Every structure is written in structure tokens, then in C-alpha cells.
Amino acid sequence: MTSAPSTATSAVADVLAPVTGSIEQVVARVARREIAWGDWARLVFATIARTLLFSIIGALLWTALPTVFGWTSTTVMSNSMAPRFFAGDVIVSMPASKADLVPGRVILVDDPDHAGRLRMHRLERVEDGQYFTKGDANPEADSSPVTLKHIHGIAVLRAPLVAVPIVWTAEHRWMLDAAAAIGVVSLVILAGTDRHLRRRRDENDVPISRPRRRNRGRTARLAVGVAALLTTSGMLVAGQAHSAFAASGANTGNSLAAQAAGNDWCSGASGTAGALDSPTFAWRFNEVSGTTAADTSGNARTGTLSSTANVTRTAASCTAGGGYITLNGSGSVNPTSSTTTATPYVYSLEAWINAPTTSTGGRILGFGNSQTGTSGNYDRHIYMNTSGQIVFGTYNGGYKTINSTASLKDGAWHHIVATMDGSQLGLTGTGMKLYVDGALVASNATYLTSEATTGFWRVGADNISGWPGTPTVGGFVGSIDDAAVYSTALTAAQVTTHKNAGR
Structure with a gap:
């Protein structure tokens, strides 16, 4: 006993008929040796491109539709x-x-x-x-x-990874976004390169030409595809969330609400507001005592003062502002965890500093391969040279530095930010920039790489031997407050906002 095919089976057959028919035509033409090797290449690349496009759209729809x-x-x-x-x-x-x-x-x-x-x-x-x-x-x-x-x-x-461009957008990695857009456009173009091989033919194997209908159909398919991508991308952007380390299964915005400008201690605030723009860690040094530096970024990356003899605390007050630490050249604040940080290529360093006129300068904040003590590999740091200028340096077969011109050994608080937008995935970033008190004071767009090493971000003393203008005692001599590191290159507008927010 036989049964009629189900409605679903018939529907699937109707959908596949044009595809299978076109393949049969191509095979027939190959048998008659009417298709060149170049056409075969077009067919292969177009098939791969369509597969990738449908996979991306399918993955986005798979995660977006459940929101209904x-x-x-x-x-x-x-x-x-x-x-x-x-x-x-x-x-x-x-x-x-x-x-x-x-x-x-x-x-x-x-x-x-x-x-x-x-x-x-x-x-x-x-x-x-x-x-x-x-x-x-x-x-x-x-x-x-x-x-x-x-x-x-x-x-x-x-x-997995279908929303990487959204992460790049949040981190202002516009070149990577542009590369992704170019990639999608290229896939769309490749997907249509075998169009002439898939055209319907009559009994004499002559292509049936229906340009207007074909153009309308092509335009409609492109419009549907673009609409689907924009719609699903919009749904995903609307549902981002942060994790307590960098982000997690739902992470949209990369900016935190700005804290009130000025000294929050005068208004009786606790001084524990989160830092701006989602830092990797932020040490505000507002603890009254002890050797722990709390991480106000929410990422649980606490720091530990090397010793109370070399690192002293000043408690927060309305006149002094937020609490801060003072280092004697040998003191440092080191990450409590022994987990190393992967090689950073795009990052920002930030700190408020106060150097007395008698300061010998020294390392303020940087990256090294040792959690404590003296690192053997060390760069990505900001330090004050013996002339009181701020230096931002990376290493790539040699010392790559930019520096401010004015001396900051004046006993006043200054806001320092250094950014590196380095080369990654074969794309070129904007290089190194150094800001002092919200103003760009130095930059170099040709310095794009740093030493390839894992390590630890540390405040204060570590190895800076051999770098231009370094003092005999490598650690900073002076006060430091609100030290933070970011996994993005802060923009000029963000730097201005941070400076205006005060300590």
C-alpha cells in the first residue's frame, strides 16, 4: 500500500526544485564541456559565500527569535x-x-x-x-x-562570536568594524557571481532572459537580507550586559554613569562610585588603612600595597579630596591575584599624580611579567623622567616613547592618560597618545606594537632600567590617586570627561 507525499515534503521539494534543477543543468553542461574552469571557481566561491551568509543570519535568528x-x-x-x-x-x-x-x-x-x-x-x-x-x-x-x-x-x-562587531563598536575599534562590513559586502557579491550559471534554460539550452523580474527578485532578496541583519543586530544591541571581569552573556554599553564632577567627599558621599568607561580595574585608594586596594570597576581585581613603610595612605577629606597613596620610590601596588593578563595591544592607562618639587620622578603605572619585585620584560608604562616630564613608552625591538614638555614637579595634582591603539588582526590603529590635564600633549601614529608578553599591571616601582631619562630609583616619588587601566583606547572626549570628574 502506498501513500501520497505529505504537504511538508511537497513544500520542501518545491523549494529545492530550482536549486536541484540548476545543479542538473550545470552538470549537463559540464558533461558537454560547455563550462570553463573559471565558471567552476565561481560556482564554488558563490556556494561557500551563500553558506556563510545563511549561517550568520541563521545564528542571529536562532538567538533573536526566543525574545518573542x-x-x-x-x-x-x-x-x-x-x-x-x-x-x-x-x-x-x-x-x-x-x-x-x-x-x-x-x-x-x-x-x-x-x-x-x-x-x-x-x-x-x-x-x-x-x-x-x-x-x-x-x-x-x-x-x-x-x-x-x-x-x-x-x-x-x-x-559563538556572531556579535563580535558589536563588541568592536563598544570599544571604538572602527577599523575592525569597517573590515567586518567589507567582509559581509564581499560575501554578498561572491554569492551572486555564479548567477549566469544558474539561469533557467529552454529545451535548446538557451538562457531564458527575464531581466526585469530577475532584477526585482534580486533587489527584494537583498532588501530582505539587509533587513534581517539590521533587525537582529538591533535586537542584540538592545540586550547587552556586563560581567564582573569584562563582560558576560549579555553586555551592551561599555560606559558607566559619570560620577559627579569635583570632590564628592565634600557632599558627604562615600567616594566609592564606579570608575568611568568600564576599566579593567580601578584603584581609588579610599581605604582608611590596611594594604588592600579595592577595585571599584566591579571586576574584583584588587591590589595589594607592597608595604606600609614604602606606601603610605592619606585619608579622604573635604580639603584633601579622595584618599590617595604616597610612594617613596620603592613602594608599589601589585595585583593580588597571580593570574596573568594576556598580551594587551589596545589599552589606556590613567592616574592622578602629585609630584613635589624635590621628586626624582619614576614609574607611575605599567606592565611587567612579574607580579612583584623586578620584571624582566617591561613596557606599556607611564613614568616621570628626571626633568619632571611624563613619558609614555612601549617596546618593540627598541624603546618607543612620547613625552610631555612641561615639568609636573610642582606639588599640584595632574590628570594623566596614555592610550595605545595598536595593530591587530593585520589592521593598523591610531598609535600612541598622551594626555595631561585633559589636553593632548604628544602622539605618534607610527608606534603601533608592544612587546608580546603576558604579565601584570602594577602601580609604582618596577623595572624601567634603560629607558630614556629614568632616575636611579625606578619607582615614583610622590602621590598617586585613581589609577586605572582600560582595554580600549579612550577618546579625547572621554579623557576630558574623566578629567572634569575630578578625583
């Missing part, structure tokens, strides 16, 4: 959950009941440290109605727990 049912689609903005999630992944979270929230699950929550942001981390424990989380790649648990009402759901679906 009340689920949340978010973009990972950093690697705090690596290797489970990476920056550029899109994660779908579904609503969860209290019974579903068990340790080990990855959950999406309102960021308790930064209003208006989301955080996606693994649930570590539940105590007295409070939910404690931790990023898989973070050395320490998140500083603040959340309650049930702040939990949006648990992560259930992942589309």
Missing part, C-alpha cells in the same frame, strides 16, 4: 566567563523559578555595582536570600550579591 516568547538575548562584551563564553558570543537566557537557581548555573542579573547594566556570571552560592556570583575567568567572586528580584534568568543557548 519573553526570553532575553544578550551580547557578551568581555571574557570574564571564558572559556564558557567569549566576548562577541550571543547568549539567550530563559526566565527561571527560584527552584531553578542552583549553584553552578550561569545567570543573568542586574549589575549591583553599576545601575542600568546587566551582568552574567555563574551562581556560586545562595545565603539568606542573597545570590553570590563569580566569573569563571575572574580570580575572585563578585563584590556584591543580588536578590531574587534582580535575576532575569539562566543561560540556555549560545551563538
Whole structure:
């Protein structure tokens, strides 16, 4: 007994008929040796291009469509959950009941440290109605727990790296965005290069020419494709969130709300507001005592003062401003965790400094391969030379430095920012820039690479031997406040905002 084909089977056959028919025609023409090797190449490249385009669109739709049912689609903005999630992944979270929230699950929550942001981390424990989380790649648990009402759901679906351009946009990596756009346009062009091979033919193997209909169909398909990409991209941008290390399964904005300009201690504020523009870490040095430097970025990257003899604290007050540290040339603040940082190629360094007229200068903030003591590989640092000028330096087979011209050994507070937008993935960045008190004082667009090494960001003393104008004692002699490092090159407007926000 036989049965008629189902409606679904017939529908699939109708959809595939033009494709299979065109392939049969191509095979027939190959048999008659009417297709050149160049046409074969077009056919192969066009097929690969269409496969990639459909895969990208399919992955975006796979993560965007669940939002129709009340689920949340978010973009990972950093690697705090690596290797489970990476920056550029899109994660779908579904609503969860209290019974579903068990340790080990990855959950999406309102960021308790930064209003208006989301955080996606693994649930570590539940105590007295409070939910404690931790990023898989973070050395320490998140500083603040959340309650049930702040939990949006648990992560259930992942589309790897499909939203990487969104991460690049948030980090102002416009050249990478442009390269991605060029890549998509190239795929669209390649996808149509075998069009003449797929045209319908009559019984005499003569192409049937219907230019107007074909052009309308091609335009319609292009419009649908562009609309689908823009729609899904817009849905993903709207659902980004931060993780407590760099970002997690849902991470949109890369900027934090600005703190009030000026001295927040005069108004009775606590002085613990998060730093601007999502730093990798931010040490404000507002602790009253002890050797711990709290990380106000929310990334749990605390620092440890090398000793209270070489690093002294000044408590915050309305007259003094926020708390700060004073170093004698031998003191430093080192990362508490022994986990190394991957080689940074795009970054910014920031600090407020106050050097007395008797200061010998020294290293303010930089990167080295040793957690404490003296590093063997060291660059990506800002230091004050013996003349009181600020120097920003990287190493690539030689010392690459830019510096300010005026001496800052004047007993006043100054805001320092150094940015590096280096070469990556074969693309060229904008190079090195140095800002003092919000103004660009030096730059070099040809210095684009730094030494390829993993290591640690440290404040104060470390090796700067051999660098131009360094003092005998390598560590900074003077006061430092609000030291921070970023994984992006801050713009001039951002630098101005940071300077105006004060200490």
C-alpha cells in the first residue's frame, strides 16, 4: 500500500526544485564541456559565500527569535566567563523559578555595582536570600550579591562570536568594524557571481532572459537580507550586559554613569562610585588603612600595597579630596591575584599624580611579567623622567616613547592618560597618545606594537632600567590617586570627561 507525499515534503521539494534543477543543468553542461574552469571557481566561491551568509543570519535568528516568547538575548562584551563564553558570543537566557537557581548555573542579573547594566556570571552560592556570583575567568567572586528580584534568568543557548562587531563598536575599534562590513559586502557579491550559471534554460539550452523580474527578485532578496541583519543586530544591541571581569552573556554599553564632577567627599558621599568607561580595574585608594586596594570597576581585581613603610595612605577629606597613596620610590601596588593578563595591544592607562618639587620622578603605572619585585620584560608604562616630564613608552625591538614638555614637579595634582591603539588582526590603529590635564600633549601614529608578553599591571616601582631619562630609583616619588587601566583606547572626549570628574 502506498501513500501520497505529505504537504511538508511537497513544500520542501518545491523549494529545492530550482536549486536541484540548476545543479542538473550545470552538470549537463559540464558533461558537454560547455563550462570553463573559471565558471567552476565561481560556482564554488558563490556556494561557500551563500553558506556563510545563511549561517550568520541563521545564528542571529536562532538567538533573536526566543525574545518573542519573553526570553532575553544578550551580547557578551568581555571574557570574564571564558572559556564558557567569549566576548562577541550571543547568549539567550530563559526566565527561571527560584527552584531553578542552583549553584553552578550561569545567570543573568542586574549589575549591583553599576545601575542600568546587566551582568552574567555563574551562581556560586545562595545565603539568606542573597545570590553570590563569580566569573569563571575572574580570580575572585563578585563584590556584591543580588536578590531574587534582580535575576532575569539562566543561560540556555549560545551563538559563538556572531556579535563580535558589536563588541568592536563598544570599544571604538572602527577599523575592525569597517573590515567586518567589507567582509559581509564581499560575501554578498561572491554569492551572486555564479548567477549566469544558474539561469533557467529552454529545451535548446538557451538562457531564458527575464531581466526585469530577475532584477526585482534580486533587489527584494537583498532588501530582505539587509533587513534581517539590521533587525537582529538591533535586537542584540538592545540586550547587552556586563560581567564582573569584562563582560558576560549579555553586555551592551561599555560606559558607566559619570560620577559627579569635583570632590564628592565634600557632599558627604562615600567616594566609592564606579570608575568611568568600564576599566579593567580601578584603584581609588579610599581605604582608611590596611594594604588592600579595592577595585571599584566591579571586576574584583584588587591590589595589594607592597608595604606600609614604602606606601603610605592619606585619608579622604573635604580639603584633601579622595584618599590617595604616597610612594617613596620603592613602594608599589601589585595585583593580588597571580593570574596573568594576556598580551594587551589596545589599552589606556590613567592616574592622578602629585609630584613635589624635590621628586626624582619614576614609574607611575605599567606592565611587567612579574607580579612583584623586578620584571624582566617591561613596557606599556607611564613614568616621570628626571626633568619632571611624563613619558609614555612601549617596546618593540627598541624603546618607543612620547613625552610631555612641561615639568609636573610642582606639588599640584595632574590628570594623566596614555592610550595605545595598536595593530591587530593585520589592521593598523591610531598609535600612541598622551594626555595631561585633559589636553593632548604628544602622539605618534607610527608606534603601533608592544612587546608580546603576558604579565601584570602594577602601580609604582618596577623595572624601567634603560629607558630614556629614568632616575636611579625606578619607582615614583610622590602621590598617586585613581589609577586605572582600560582595554580600549579612550577618546579625547572621554579623557576630558574623566578629567572634569575630578578625583
